[in-house]
Amino acid sequence: MSLADGLVLGGYLLGILLLGVYFSGRTHSTDDYFVGGRNYQGWVIGLSLVGTSISSVTFLAYPADAYKTAWLRYLPNLMLPLAIYFAARYFLPVFRRGNTVTAYEFLEARFGPSVRVYGAATFIIAQLVRVSTILYLISLLLFEISGLDPVWCIVLAGIFVAVYTVAGGIEAVIWTDVIQTLVLLLGGIACLWVIVDLLPGGLGQVLSTATEHGKLGFSEWQNGELEPVSWDISLLNKTGTMMLVLGLVNWLTEYSSNQNTVQRYCAAKSESEARRGMWVCALSSLPIWAFYMFLGTALYVFYLQFPVAEAAEMLDGSRKAEQILPFFILNELPPGLIGLVLAAALAAAMSSLDSSINAISAVSVVDIYRRHMNTDAAERHYLMVARAIAVGVSCLMIGGAIAFYFADTKTLQDALTILVALLGxxxxxxxxxxxxxxxxxxxxxxxxxxxxxxxxxxxxxxxxxxxxxxxxxxxxxxxxxxxxxxxxxxxxxxxxxxxxxxxxx
Structure with a gap:
């Protein structure tokens, strides 16, 4: 990287770290650590939810999927507004009653304490898989940048996220998520701008070539070519209709039983602000996801115009498709922009990792430790345990990412979708x-x-x-x-x- 890149990236990382240190001085109880005093405006909650849901899966796996295939896996996202309408009307009022902190308190009120523990344990396991996947994905980019061993990239990135998350609690998580969402969007725009500028036909060439090759449709890769999916109702094939149903199930699950989301409900100033935050999330996430899918399509057109062996290997499966955006960043972006886009890539990962670390800590303390193991300790003790659990989760996350690195997987978007389904x-x-x-x-x-x-x-x-x-x-x-x-x-x-x-x- 150039000096300008290093300054941009270093300034971003320093700013995030200082936010964590700043908010650590404002955290005096588990209520502060997990829900930040319950005083957030809707727009802040909404952008924080965007940052949580838009991870390095968006930054790396979405472009990889669109580059290698088409837009089929964008279809489930189209059901997000319907899921949010349903959740805002029926789920949100339930979670806003009393001083709820976790999604699983409802399960005890409805079915008893043992079911609450089950729900909490299921969430913890699923989130450990998720954060390990995200940290692994970002290590691919850090490896391309630095040349460091990928295992060291995983360790260093994991430690950095752990430091500001453990120190600052949910306030650090929410405000850094807002900043990271904006940085993520700027980084993606910078990449697309460079592609359009370098292509002889600009944006028109991207659209015409992609349309000609079927890259903008809802298609599946079969027998060496893209085949448009049918819209039948079938459990045997990936049809458009079934992908929409899958999206509705996944998003309703996200907004009914995912602690990352419910914790934001509880941190909002009021029920109306929480509802506003949900819609800010939906109206922001859909275009951002579409943008990153389109970025993958644009990369396909770019390397069709300027072919290189590495890009061809990512297309035929000889290399992991998730490396296509890091490869482009390091080989095509001018000095200065590389630092911005690398900051965006790190933002994509950190905005999800910090949320999940804090959420796992909240569930572990509120639903398990405080409820069943130590019910009458001082508030300071529970805050200390919360931070200790966050440290432990960070260690497990790093270990899981290393395991992912050595695993033999297909495209990570496929693997992640299947894992979420299995653990649901x-x-x-x-x-x-x-x-x-x-x-x-x-x-x-x-x-x-x-x-x-x-x-x-x-x-x-x-x-x-x-x-x-x-x-x-x-x-x-x-x-x-x-x-x-x-x-x-x-x-x-x-x-x-x-x-x-x-x-x-």
């Missing part, structure tokens, strides 16, 4: 049943959980070649979450039919 475990149906039915108790909930876990375990074993090949599965693995939630709801409904109605839902 029917949580959406558990919450929906709790919200809208006055029947059922802990015994019925555990029966539904047991059936869903057996199903999920069977899918995992089959995916790894047990019983029969994953290619012989009676449904596409993308739809594991849909089937799991259907099983959970059916079991809960059947099991609870003979129980009396609860007086209060």
């Amino acid at each position: 475990g029917g949580m959406l149906s558990l919450y929906l049943f709790g919200f809208f039915s006055r029947r059922g108790n802990a015994r019925h909930a555990w029966l539904g959980i047991g059936v869903t876990m057996l199903f999920t375990g069977w899918v995992i074993l089959a995916r790894n070649g047990w019983f029969f090949s994953a290619d012989d599965m009676p449904f596409d693995l993308y739809y594991t979450a849909i089937i799991g939630n259907l099983l959970m709801f059916v079991v809960l409904w059947l099991a609870s039919r003979r129980t009396p109605l609860r007086t209060q839902s």
